[in-house]
Amino acid sequence: MNKIEQLHNKVAQAHLGGGQARIDSQHKKGKLTARERLLLLLDEGSFEELGMLVENRNKGLTTEQEQFLGDGVVTGYGTISGRLVYVFSQDFTVYGGSLSEPHAKKICKIMDLAMENGAPLIGLNDSGGARIQEGVVSLGGYADIFYRNTRASGVIPQISAIMGPCAGGAVYSPAITDFIMMVEQTSYMFVTGPNVVKTVTHEEVTSEELGGANTHASKSGVTHFACANEVECIQYIKQLLSYVPQNCEDKAPVYPYTLGNETRTALNTLIPENPNQPYDMKEVIAELTDENSFFEVHKDFAENIIVGFARIAGRSIGIVANQPAHLAGVLDIHASVKGARFTRFCDAFNIPLLVLVDVPGFLPGTDQEWNGIITNGAKLLFALSEATVPKLTLTTRKAYGGAYCVMNSKHIGADLNFAFPNAEIAVMGAKGAVEIIFKKEIDSSPNPEQRMNELVADYTERFANPYLAAEKGYIDEVIVPDQARIKLIKGYAMLENKVVNMPRKKHGNIPL
Ligand code: HXC
Numbered sequence: 385m386n387k388i389e390q391l392h393n394k395v396a397q398a399h400l401g402g403g404q405a406r407i408d409s410q411h412k413k414g415k416l417t418a419r420e421r422l423l424l425l426l427d428e429g430s431f432e433e434l435g436m437l438v439e440n441r442n443k444g445l446t447t448e449q450e451q452f453l454g455d456g457v458v459t460g461y462g463t464i465s466g467r468l469v470y471v472f473s474q475d476f477t478v479y480g481g482s483l484s485e486p487h488a489k490k491i492c493k494i495m496d497l498a499m500e501n502g503a504p505l506i507g508l509n510d511s512g513g514a515r516i517q518e519g520v521v522s523l524g525g526y527a528d529i530f531y532r533n534t535r536a537s538g539v540i541p542q543i544s545a546i547m548g549p550c551a552g553g554a555v556y557s558p559a560i561t562d563f564i565m566m567v568e569q570t571s572y573m574f575v576t577g578p579n580v581v582k583t584v585t586h587e588e589v590t591s592e593e594l595g596g597a598n599t600h601a602s603k604s605g606v607t608h609f610a611c612a613n614e615v616e617c618i619q620y621i622k623q624l625l626s627y628v629p630q631n632c633e634d635k636a637p638v639y640p641y642t643l644g645n646e647t648r649t650a651l652n653t654l655i656p657e658n659p660n661q662p663y664d665m666k667e668v669i670a671e672l673t674d675e676n677s678f679f680e681v682h683k684d685f686a687e688n689i690i691v692g693f694a695r696i697a698g699r700s701i702g703i704v705a706n707q708p709a710h711l712a713g714v715l716d717i718h719a720s721v722k723g724a725r726f727t728r729f730c731d732a733f734n735i736p737l738l739v740l741v742d743v744p745g746f747l748p749g750t751d752q753e754w755n756g757i758i759t760n761g762a763k764l765l766f767a768l769s770e771a772t773v774p775k776l777t778l779t780t781r782k783a784y785g786g787a788y789c790v791m792n793s794k795h796i797g798a799d800l801n802f803a804f805p806n807a808e809i810a811v812m813g814a815k816g817a818v819e820i821i822f823k824k825e826i827d828s829s830p831n832p833e834q835r836m837n838e839l840v841a842d843y844t845e846r847f848a849n850p851y852l853a854a855e856k857g858y859i860d861e862v863i864v865p866d867q868a869r870i871k872l873i874k875g876y877a878m879l880e881n882k883v884v885n886m887p888r889k890k891h892g893n894i895p896l
Contacts, residue, residue: 488525
């Protein structure tokens with residue numbers, strides 16, 4: 385065999401991973417292999433593999449080990465829509481994709497390259513966790529990865545796709561990254577699996593219920609996306625990347641857009657006159673943003689707030705919006721955390737923010753108080769206050785109380801604050817306010833109900849409008865709704881070169 389043939393043989397062997405039988409078994413589970421996933425993810429012919437011939441140790445803690453080229457992870461770089469990305473894809477056919485020391489070193493190598501060259505890191509995870517035969521060196525390998533994830537946070541976008549098991553401490557690398565995608569039915573994430581849960585807490589629960597895609601998309605919020613299958617998951621990664629820059633010093637890609645008729649007449653009738661009647665804020669978003677450009681993040685978690693990317697005249701923005709169609713758009717613990725995390729991503733990566741406000745306030749009650757609505761609500765306040773990207777606010781209807789302050793008010797650094805004419809910017813709704821300040825008068829009235837109605841009407845007339853805030857300059861402009869898109873386009877263009885210097889500090893101390 386000549387030298388070139390020898391190389392071809394080694395490459396062919398590496399491509400087989402843990403062997404054809406294990407590849408077949410992977411397919412039978414409805415899963416693609418590590419290499420098939422990369423082929424789908426990256427531009428055709430763009431993948432360059434590094435470390436293909438790295439081998440696992442030949443001796444484990446106790447036994448000789450079968451040798452596999454690549455050691456359970458395929459690493460390298462390539463392009464997505466022509467833009468450079470670094471990737472690792474765990475190969476479940478080799479020791480269940482479990483993480484050995486050489487496996488971890490391969491991942492660390494491409495993480496270092498991604499950082500030094502300022503390009504996103506994408507991890508396709510499919511792993512049985514720490515390589516049991518290796519013992520503590522495997523744990524060390526994980527920690528090396530966690531450390532790099534943390535150093536890279538806010539420097540390059542990091543995306544984790546979970547396409548198989550992800551258990552034990554292994555979940556913490558994805559958790560540190562910016563976005564997690566999970567595949568329904570074939571992936572799960574948990575710190576301890578159903579067996580340990582049963583032993584410790586006597587709960588009987590399946591893997592899917594405990595840590596499947598839908599559980600984490602709706603209950604815990606651990607994953608940002610639950611994907612129907614692996615192909616959809618990979619599609620989401622590509623779509624997400626289209627809104628974000630390569631690194632924190634770069635700007636997001638701009639899509640070609642020619643200005644036309646930007647008046648959106650539907651907005652004049654979309655918001656119901658009755659302040660208690662719900663409507664879908666996503667319809668407002670669809671009118672304000674470029675056609676079909678809204679890409680929702682965390683869709684099934686804390687639905688009372690909406691977050692996601694969109695484009696306005698071809699430029700990326702991040703949207704944080706109350707959703708009156710769900711719990712009246714109230715701010716609670718989950719909504720605050722969801723909004724804060726998304727805000728911080730956008731701010732770290734120079735993506736301007738749009739905050740749409742229709743919020744009755746923070747959710748009252750023992751559950752919220754005992755679980756820390758104070759600390760958690762403060763996260764959203766902190767995140768929006770510290771953000772220095774262009775920040776625009778549009779109050780579509782209610783902005784009451786503390787939630788008024790939090791939702792990107794002028795006072796916390798919004799650049800432009802718009803309101804629709806029916807906006808109600810006040811300490812609280814008319815009924816609640818009247819019940820407090822006119823309690824004695826109402827109680828002593830010969831007809832309390834009638835007096836109450838008169839006072840509510842009077843309060844509504846005097847306070848439930850945007851003009852008191854506009855008088856003080858807290859609202860820059862009260863606008864006819866159909867003009868909102870034009871105002872946003874012009875506003876973002878005006879703020880294109882915004883620079884804010886933060887006070888000197890090591891880092892802030894966001895309430896955690
Ligand atoms: C070495 C492993 C392995 C592991 C699986 N394999 N997990 N080898 N270390 N952690 C091997 C199996 O021996 C098998 O080898 C092959 O991978 C496929 O595994 P199966 O069990 O046949 O597959 P499946 O039925 O799909 O089940 C997958 C699984 C299960 C749910 C992941 O294998 C499992 O529970 N593994 C152990 C998980 C675990 O406890 N990991 C350690 C967690 S602690 P063959 O030769 O038959 O193909 C941890 C600490 C990290 O991760 C801490 C970081 C701080």
